[in-house]
Amino acid sequence: MFVLVLAFDTATPAVTAALHDGERVLAESTTIDARRHGELLVPSVREVLRQAGASLRDVTAIVAGAGPGPYTGLRVGLMTAQAFATTTGAPAYAVCTLDVLAYASGLSEPFLVATDARRKEVFWAHYADMRTRLAGPAVDRPGDVPGGLPLVGAGALMYAGVLGEERLVPGAPEYPSAGALAALAAERLAAGVTPDDPVLTAPRPIYLRRPDATVPGPPKKVTT
Structure with missing residues (x-):
């Protein structure tokens, strides 16, 4: 069965994307920039698709890092996964970063x-x-x-x-790589995804705490 897993993570300063064919990573792109998740993710996806000679329509599963991480970064990755799933019809999943x-x-x-x-x-x-x-x-x-x-x-x-x-483990990764995310997801998909799978879950964020931004309160009354 043809498998092409598109994976990406924006839960850390690493904006990372990769394609996996069920056996190996075909292409991977990673940029360390904590402030440009929204700008970098889609171009990174386009680049790995180009390197692999594939199109978004070829993708059979989409997997995003679920965090935990900052609110803005997580929202970029998970909303992009859901948008791609709607566009392609491929299922979307998430994995804890x-x-x-x-x-x-x-x-x-x-x-x-x-x-x-x-x-x-x-x-x-x-x-x-x-x-x-x-x-x-x-x-x-x-x-x-x-x-x-x-x-x-x-x-x-x-x-x-x-x-x-x-x-500290010598040589251990500092940030998540989409190649590892894609490989882990492909492994779980090959084993058969169940609703209670402990690793491959629905694309929902793991925040652990409330976002810094809040809805402004009503304006204070000014007395004369």
């Missing part, structure tokens, strides 16, 4: 993944191995993250002084 980093680490032992949550906090999750999440995702100050386990991700690097530099 921390699961993507865990999968890319290749680790077979217990460890933690941590990404930058801003506000001097990290998003984190606990894994038994590269495919099995045991706890999280959660958001905490670095000093409140469980200790004693190896660490993967940009949050771990950013707060290595608090978390412990000796816990």
